[in-house]
Amino acid sequence: MKLPRVTAVVAAAVLAPAVLFPSSAVAADAPQPAGVVGPDTAEADRPTGAPGPGPAETGRPVGSEPGTTAPEGGVTQEELDRAEIERILADKDSGISVREEAQKALAVGTPEALRRYLAEGLEVARYIDDRVKVFQALAVGGPAVKRAAVAAVTAQTHSALIAFLKEGWFTAQAEDDRDEIERLLADPQTSRRLRLAAQKALDAGTTTALRHFVEVELADVRAGDDRVEVTQILSKGGPAVQKAAREALNGSYADLVKFLKEGQFAARAEDDHAEIERIVADPQTGPHTRSAAQKALDRDAAGLRGFLESELAAVRMSDHRVRVSQIAESGGPAVRQAALAALEGSDQAVLGFLEYGWDAARAKDEAAAKAGGQPTAQPTTQPTEQAPATTPAPQDTATAPTGQAAPTGQVVQAAVGSTGSGTGTRHAPTTRATTTGTVASRPGQLAATGAEGLGTEAGAAAAAVAAGAALVVVSRRRRPTED
Structure with a gap:
């Protein structure tokens, strides 16, 4: 018997099994038509291209040929084969290779072509489709699924592929699901809602509960968490961030994910640039801060964020210290x-x-x-309030006894010595002859107040007061003589 002929697509699938097609996780051999015995384990393990089963393996009596009348019912073998091929085409679980070879057999239409497909081509096409399904699981599965899929492909038997698709895949998937849930529980970034749902699935412990959480609940809980995160960003962001966040919340879940992965960063860069421009334009900004901000405007998004979060405080403090130094000096x-x-x-x-x-x-x-x-502004003692004969004027403690009135000439000289020419310059000590004796006058001491070392304005005012007091004293002393 000649080797079965397959289409170019089937051959390509055998040689390059990495071509993946969507398919279900379970594949089973289709039932055989009435009067035909399906391939047993030996047939499943037969390498691709091996000769098909003989009469003893198919169950047909020796000498029975396609197209002959069946022993009972008067239905020919050709009619039975055609009906079986049509049933295979109607089965939603039939793979691409199985369908293509079935359609070719029906297109040829001869009893020999129909029988050859059912006896040999169908098993080869199923082997190709199952191999593609295993490679699909290998491409998308977790660590445990990948290990089981590699083992099934390496065995190079159809029975190993079928065993993986019927049982091994689900067992390995449950192991991966459990590992994924435990990883979520160990992640400190996992939200409280997600943590509770994951722990519930883990406590159930069944493969169904684990798979349902990973396939259904995980996406739903994450969608709720993402919406909460976008809302939090909205409450703290600048104008551009707030606008982008509102648009994401009003859109689909894909819009939320896109905002969290990309949109928020672009909007934040826009807000950061506007904030730095405001700092540069602020008249209260110090010179160091303004210079650094102007340079930061030329940076990328990360540089803008770095300036505001790390550098701005330092340059502002530099300006603050300069300001405090200036205040200390003045x-x-x-x-x-x-x-x-x-x-x-x-x-x-x-x-x-x-x-x-x-x-x-x-x-x-x-x-x-x-x-x-x-x-x-207010001298301690006013000379005009002193009694002319009994109240002594302030005098040098070295020459004037306590309680003795200072001579008129001494009062005047003290006033002049305190003020000088009006510039606040002190004069050297001088002596004047008075009716009571010679008294030395101390430069810089005011006669009426006793103030010493005052400035120009204070000295002039005190001198005026002292001069007035001296005139009063002189006038009172002369009054008895004139009378």
Whole structure:
């Protein structure tokens, strides 16, 4: 008997089994037509292209030829074969090679062609289709499925392929499903909802429960988690991110996945670029920050994000420290002390000084200035309020006894010595003869107030007061003589 002839497509499938076609996970041999015995195990294990079964293997009596009348019912073998081939074509589980060879046999139409297909071509076509199914499982399966599929293909027997498709595939798939569920449970990123569903399937322990979770529940729970994640991104994102997130939430699940994988990053880069442009345009931005921001505008999406998350705080702190240094140079004692303390401290200390420490220190300086200026504006003792004969004027403690009134000439000289020519320059000590004796006058001391070392304005005011007091004293002393 000649070897069976197959089509170019069938031969290509045998030589290149990596060509995959969608098919179901279970394949079974089609029942044989009435009066024909199907291939036994030996026939299934027969290598491709081996001679077909003889009369003893087919169950036909020796000398029985296709097209002859059957022993009972008056139906010919050709009619039985044609009906069986048509049934195979109507079976939804028939593979591509099986269908193609069946259609060719019907197209030839001779009793010999029909019998040859059922006796030999059908088994070869089934072997090719089952081999393709195993390679399909190998391509998409997990580690356990891949190992079982490789073992079935390596055996090079049809029975090994059938055993894998009927049982081995499902056993290996259950092992892979269990491993996938355990991996989800061990992943810290797994959401609470997904974790509960995975644990429930794992506790059930059946292959059906494991497969249902992986094929159905996993996608549903992840879709809910993805929607929650998009909503969270929407609440924290900028204008562009918010717009893209809303569009994803209003679309399909594929839109959600695309936003999480791509859309959010493109929208965030747009928001980051706009934020850096705002920093550059802000008049309150320091020089170091503005320079760094201008350079960051030329970066890609990752560079923009890196500037805002990592570099911006550092350059801003540099500008803050420069500002505090400037305040320390121009501020009062309290401000200077607080500013220098902040510069020696942490970044939080610098920020705290700028936020509230500066105002507090400046208030201290202003209060100290008001308290220190009060004696200058209001002398401790007013010369005009002193009695002319009994209340002594302030004098040098080295020459004037306590309780003795200073001579008129000494008062005037003290006033002149304090003010000089109006520039605040002190004069050398001088002596004047008075009616009570010679008294040395100390430069820089005001006769009426006892203030010493005052500035030009304070000295002039005090001199005026002292001069007025001296004139009052002189006028009162001369009044009895004139009378």
